[in-house]
Amino acid sequence: MNDVYCRVSRMPYHIRAFVMEDTEGDYTVTLNDHLSDEAMLKAAEHELSHIGEGDTRSEEHFSALENKR
Numbered sequence: 001m002n003d004v005y006c007r008v009s010r011m012p013y014h015i016r017a018f019v020m021e022d023t024e025g026d027y028t029v030t031l032n033d034h035l036s037d038e039a040m041l042k043a044a045e046h047e048l049s050h051i052g053e054g055d056t057r058s059e060e061h062f063s064a065l066e067n068k069r
């Protein structure tokens with residue numbers, strides 16, 4: 001519970017990364033393998049900010065959340 005897993009997957013270029021919370025309360029951060037190592041680290045930090053702020057449980061629209069992060 002509240003573990004964070006990180007995986008790298010091939011995705012369309014316009015998606016840098018995303019985070020999902022599972023029913024156990026664990027998180028999986030998925031990073032796009034097209035990113036450079038530096039961009040991947042920044043994307044991971046960004047996704048961790050969503051976890052830290054509880055965004056996966058928010059009822060706000062994702063675009064409103066993105067404007068805050």
Ligand SMILES: [Zn+2]
Nearest residue numbers: 046050066069
């Ligand atoms: Zn975001």
